[in-house]
Amino acid sequence: MNIFVVNSGSSSIKYQLFKMPNDNPICTGLVERIGLENSIITHKVYINSEEKVIKRVLDLVDHEAGLNEVAHLLMEPEIGVIQDPAEINAVGHRVVHGGESFASTTIITKEVKEEIKKLFSLAPLHNPANYLGIEVAEKIFTKAKQVAVFDTAFHQTMPEKAFRYAIPQNLYTEMGIRAYGFHGTSHKYVAQQTLQYLNNKNAKIITIHLGNGCSMAAVDSGKCIDTSMGFGPLSGLVMGTRSGDLDPSVIFHMVNQLGYSLDQVSTLLNKHSGMHGLTGFSDMRDILKSIAEGDKNAKMAYDLYAYRIKKYIGAYAAVLNGLDAIVFTAGVGENDSNIRQLICADMDFLGIKINEEKNNIRSKGIREINTDDARVKVLVVPTNEELEIAEQCFELLTEKATAAV
Known part of the structure; x- marks a missing residue:
């Protein structure tokens, strides 16, 4: 086909x-x-x-x-x-x-x-x-x-307590304001790859998609139960140009006290914030170069980026009530060994321990970078959204053809 x-x-x-x-x-x-x-x-x-x-x-x-x-x-x-x-x-x-x-x-x-x-x-x-x-x-x-x-379909298995916001009921029932989540095709692909690798269809895993846009998902037995992006792709992790989680009061302050228009705020938070806003660069390679040159601000931004991810790992381990694996994927997740090392540092309590030598080895397929005695697997799983789309199409059309016979 x-x-x-x-x-x-x-x-x-x-x-x-x-x-x-x-x-x-x-x-x-x-x-x-x-x-x-x-x-x-x-x-x-x-x-x-x-x-x-x-x-x-x-x-x-x-x-x-x-x-x-x-x-x-x-x-x-x-x-x-x-x-x-x-x-x-x-x-x-x-x-x-x-x-x-x-x-x-x-x-x-x-x-x-x-x-x-x-x-x-x-x-x-x-x-x-x-x-x-x-x-x-x-x-x-x-x-x-x-x-x-x-992109949002994978996250439709989230329970209501995970996707609802604490705002008046009619804003959800009439206007559809709720958390939808994004990067779902990528999260689904790497989650399925991980379940096959672990040979455990009931595994509890956290998928961490780090590209220019960044998001995480808590996945139980292949089903998403929570994700970091919400109504739009702005919330959650610090990203290349997006702010991630932000106190809404900051927006009111910028509009009411500092004279920003709503369009200006939207542009600032979506296109001029995140790592770009903190360092002047949205590409992690440029940021790592700045850190190597002694830029303390770039180092702070890098630490902040990792810290936010670490907080979500803790939160998702709690809602999953256990953890079998964490999975790094997408451009930064697959290629930046330094950020993986920083994220996984000091997480022994959760059973997360990274092997520095394994972490620094590059290869094309799935690779395991945890220590041998770690309770939780730490995996790098290359994403392939186009293949996932093709596979979903093939599965759907094959099922329909079979049903028609």
Whole structure:
């Protein structure tokens, strides 16, 4: 089954093509600067296990032009992997917000599209772009099933006491204001990988997704019971440019006493805070370089970043009533051995002890970095959101095909 995975952003499209159930992509790519001059397409195709990279600079006026170019690349004589768009059996779309309407992967119908549009206000930067990707894919891959995989779906198993806010009832019942959580596709993927690695489907684990955006999830027997991001992706951990948890009084003070507009506050907390606000850098590599050069402010920010994660580990160990493993994933989680060391330091009481030598070894697959006598496994599990989307699409369509027989 040929499954084309599309992650459509406001000015970009990430994509991968899988021939399921094979979990190695046939091709991958990124379209950047859509709507601007000198748009860039970076297309990678795997022929006889060798990677071939094609890079093109051209003007792409919109997402339809971008995805049309990608379709041509998929069919080009020398590097093509299909001969006709009709060979694509399904297009799996990453959709950031599914609200309470979608708790699982869903075949896209007219009604589903209308529901996604209703959720625009909950994810104004993401859902409109995701929706646009669906509209464009429907025009190009006319024979394919269009499937939505929601970032929020994995967190829909949270109990009400975890996702509700202590605000007037009608704000939840009428306006849908509650914690939804994000990065769900990544958390689900690494959680399932961890359960298989531990050979324990009932394991209690904490997944820690550290990229430019950061979030954590408490997972019991494969089901999310709590997560650090809330109504939007601003709460919880310190991130690259987002503040994470903040006393709401700070917002009132900035507006009422310091003269900020609400738009200015939103921009500041989402784009100019987090590690960028504390250090001037959002990339951990730059921050580590500053620390090495003796920048005490960068060191303080790094400590703060780790401290927030450590607090959440303690909280989630409590709500799980036990802990079998903690899992680091995503760009920073997979590659920054220093932050893993700092987070896991002085956590002997919880049974978390890290082996420094193992922690500093780099490898592509799942690796265990705890000491041999540690009660809790500490794992680095590379995430693969595109593969998770493809697998969910494959599972859904295979089930439906079986049921139809």
